[in-house]
Amino acid sequence: MPADTTSGRAVGFLLDLIDSTAADRVRARVGLSRPVPEDLREAGRRISQGLPALPSSVVLWMLQEDDPDLNAVVWRLLSDRDTALRRAVLDGVPFGPGRLLAVEVDPDLRDNYAEPPVPHRVARIGLVAALRESASMAAAREATSMVYLREHWQTVAEADRENSLPGYVRWALSVRPDCPPSLRAQFGSHRKFDFRVRRAGILDGPAGYALDHGPARDVLKVLSLGHMMFPRRVAEAEDALRPLVRDHLGDREEAWAVLAQLLDSFHGTTGELVRTAGAIA
Template sequence: MHDSSMDQRAVGFLLGLIDADAAARIRRRIGAPPPGANARRVAQAVLRLTPVPSSVLVWILEEDDPELNAVVYGHRSADVAMRRAVLRGVPFGPSRTIPLPVDRVLRKHADEPPVPQDVVARGLVGALRAATAMGPARTAASMVLGRRDWQTVTAADLERPLPGYARWALSVRPDCPPALRAQFGSHAKFAHRVRQAGVLAGPAAYATEHGPAAHVLKVLSLGPATFPGRVRDAEDALRPLVREHLDDREEAWAVLAQLIDTFHGTAPELIMTAGAIA
């Protein structure tokens, strides 16, 4: 097996989708390490160094966990809006309505950027309506924080459509509600920008449609410790393929472990290829 933590984590994620006894036997056969202790702490350390689509950070924020929020705050893929939301304790999970406590270290050492003057002067919706270029639109859009603000923006756009730049800036926000993005209408340029911004349709789509497989599976391997509420969708999408094409076949898993380092396709393509070769 290629000796890299990325490959080990990627294969380990898939092994977690089969019977535990069979998985332990296959780990011994292909030289994969067993699941380690302190999984959450290790996952947080790996996450800090791993580039991820911006939607993954939103999935983590949905856990409404101050410790995880602090990791998101320091991540290279976090934008100004995410960092501002973390410092304000804005809840992202569906069941929480009151602000979150802020991580002690963040509270002591991080300062929230000032509210843009245009938002101070015009209000949130007024600043969005006044945006005649992408820069001001992004600045105004960065002040949409939490469900109440998204509801306000949705109502404003229904009353009178927001300008194109504002819609564009809001659409590429990974926490933009899908219904609002659909309300903005379909446009090829919008769709392209949304993809470029790392906005994903969901964990199942990420698991089955994106590549390269090794990186996608590595990111998903962090899920049980950092976005458990979302990773199950990815597991459910891949489990039938793993059981059909790999299951407890040691040779198939050995082939997968050999292929994964250089395979550029999606996870389903990797799984089916390894099974077919074996």
């Protein structure tokens, strides 16, 4: 099993959570070579083209690195609907907690892409008025595309406290990965609201993603690139999985061989995969 295959990278991520000597022995048993070090630029195409659909929160973790090279990768992951995030990247908006200085913009983005124009309605009547007049999802998306600076989010929170914003606006903002959790909570919670947020891929953090998201193969494929995609937060996923891996797989070569065999066809979470492989072995 080459280390640069999807399965190889996924198993390799979990192997890095146990003792290195035991991990080398398991690699020999399952035919997994050691991964070749690569930098972000080398992996950029694989990140933008070879990954499964990413939960929105993973994109936010990448933006929180405030890295121009990584932001250029994020740009290629964004869709045409992600107008606000594209504005933020081109404006050098910082996402890291507590960071105030602007982020340098990748030269290719700066030279080849213009910031989307301000929607006519927002320019004419102002942001808050445009939000309040949004009577459809299309209108809400257009108006909320201008919400991307920290002061914008503060303005939205104050306007909503004064008089609740339309449901379409709250929906459009709540499924954004950069929506502050406090504002999402302020918007309220009910079954349909929670479902929309979950469907958009809004996660509590890398630990929950590692343990409770699926299928395991896709999650581990993303986490195996975590040290390049979101290095400041990947340790949260590792810390969540480490006790599980050590308890159910440890240095047992047969258990790791079962895991490698199950991985491609397993539809459950990573936690379920690890427990199942351990139980079978």
